[in-house]
Amino acid sequence: MKKISILFAVIFLFAACHNAQVKNINQQEKKNVILVIADGTGPHLMGHLMEYARLAPSSPYKDKKSNLEKMLNEGKNGIVLNYTAESIVTDSAAAATQFATGAKTYPEALGVNAEGKKVNSVLYNAKQKGLATGVLTDVYVLDATPAAFYAHQLNRKLRDGIIEDMTVTQPDLVLGGGLDYFVSKTDLENKKYADILARVPYISEVKGQAKQDDNLTKVINSGYKLAFTKQEMNSLNDGKILGLFAPVYLPPYPPADWQGPNLLDMTKKAISVLSKNDKGFFLLVEAGFIDWVAHENAPQTVLRELLEFDETLAYIKNFADKNKNTLVIVTADHDTGGFGMAYYKPTKGSENDYNAFEKFSKLDSGKSFVYEVEQKYKALPEDKKNSDTIKKIFKEDLGYKENLDFLDGINDLKKAFKTYWEKQGVFWATKKHTNAPLFVVFYGDNSAIKDNVFHNTDLFKIMNNYLKNK
Ligand SMILES: [Zn+2]
Incomplete structure (x- = not known):
């Protein structure tokens, strides 16, 4: 009897060790990359977020530290230059193509190099290796930053082509706005998708801006399940998920009856779905609306969007702290607006003492x-x-x-x-993009990072090498 017990104990121990070993190998092999792009968020705006957190009398941060500041403190930092093959100042499409694929290209190009030839992205490569992949944004899913990871078009405005490319590359998860570009006026007039569109809470705002008909058919036939509300998104746990939560962009000031998710909701969902993959995942998170409102030189909405971006960073930081084989990169694609506050000698109650920060939040x-x-x-x-x-x-x-x-x-x-x-006290240099160098932070599993000054094409190499070295 004793012998049998010992035998069982030995078998049990062996099995336990073996399982632990297998688990260990799996955990070592599993690698995640989360790339967070704060669109249009140059160093002035990132500084603005950190100063607001530290100085505003009603700062929402108890410890007066934004999550961006915490990540910069705990991670490895550098600056990113973002010139294209043809210009000093970039647009979002060229910038995204360059950090998604490592190829220099020309403004407005999407997933093609300077000669117009198709180039593969880190998302495509990750998918080829069996990793889960996703892109999410608070603007539309066909917009330049997410599209550069799955599409190949000579111009970012060729949206029907971008949809076609989505059905070929097939990221597991695509979340954001943009139903308006998936349906045409004819589709709407002919009530082609009446059953599906009956589920869309914002359908009265959908105008049908797609140039081609039948885009939704292509998407559905390629295996995507559609979600139009946060509830629908949360009910889908696997397969290919395409979330379209607004006609174009997710509203910065959602109406009372808003049923869509925000940037953080989408990020939580994406990480929970993608992290089920044993080999790991690649995820792009774009805080895209910062750029849109910086183009409008609207500082109160910019601050609101920066705070939403920063709230999302807290969740991502926490995930990376708990999941050691995760590299998080936070940066921007370019600066928009050349935001700044100008000096004049402060007197008590004047516009550029710390109370100035109150104006941004009150005006929100x-x-x-x-x-x-x-x-x-x-x-x-x-x-x-x-x-x-x-x-x-x-x-x-x-x-x-x-x-x-x-x-x-x-x-x-x-x-x-x-x-x-x-x-x-607020000044903007322009309503366009500028060439300001960008902050970058490498957080989590960042031991391979040695340099401090990067071109945005280097980010592709870093992400791709990280996922390759399994
Ligand atoms: Zn941009």
Whole structure:
């Protein structure tokens, strides 16, 4: 009896050791890369987020530290230059193509090199090796940053082609906005997808901007399951998932009846689905709307978006802390706007003492972002375009609560915005992209990182080598 017990004990021990070994090997082999792109977020804006967290009297951070600052402190840092094959200043498509594929290219190009030839992305390579793959964004899923990882088009505007490419590359998970580009006017008129579109809570806003018909058929036939709400997204746990939660972008100020997820919800879902793969995963997380509102030079919405990006970083940081074989890279594709606050000698209560940060957060009560306000003003009859109307719009649509009499006599909305923000000490160099060098942080499993100055094509090599060295 004793002998049998010993035998069992030996067998048990052997099995336990063997299992532990197998588990160990699996864990060593499993590798994850999470690339976080804060679109349009140059060093001024990243600095703005960190200063806001430290200095704003009503900072939402108890320890006065943004998650970006924590990651910069604990990770390895550097700067990224982002010139293209043809220009000093890049657009999102060329930048994304360069860090997704390692090939230099020309502005507006997507997943092709400077000669227009198709180049494979880190997502494609990861998929070939059997890893799970995903892209998610708070703008539309066919937009340049996510699309550079799965599409090959000579121009970023060839959206029907981008959809076709999605069905070929087939990332496991594609989440964001953009249903408007998946259906055409004819599709809508013919009620082709009546059953499916009956599930879309925002269907009344869908105009049907796709140039070709039948895009949804292609997507469904290629195996994607569709989700139009957070609830639908959370009910899908495997297979190919395409989440389209808004006509184009996820709203910065969601209406009360909003049923979609936010950036953090999508990130949580993506990580929970993709991390089931034994070999690991590649995930792109894009905080895309920062760029859109930086183009509008709208600092209060920019701050709101930066805070949402930073909230998402907390979740990703925590995942990397618990899952050691994870490399997280946080950076931007380019700077948008050349944001800055200008010096003048502060007096108590003046515009650039720390209370200035309060203005950004208090002004975050706006219902619209600047683009929508500009469209509204443009549509007014000429005799309504005056400073009284502008003041009314600033108060009602944007939540600017203070006395706005300094805008009297200004009929031009763009000039009114500039005057308003300059009074707050805020200046923008441009409404376009700039060539500012970008912050990058390598967090988690970053032992292979030796340099501090990078070109964005180096990021592809780093991610690709990391996933290759299994
Ligand atoms: Zn961009």
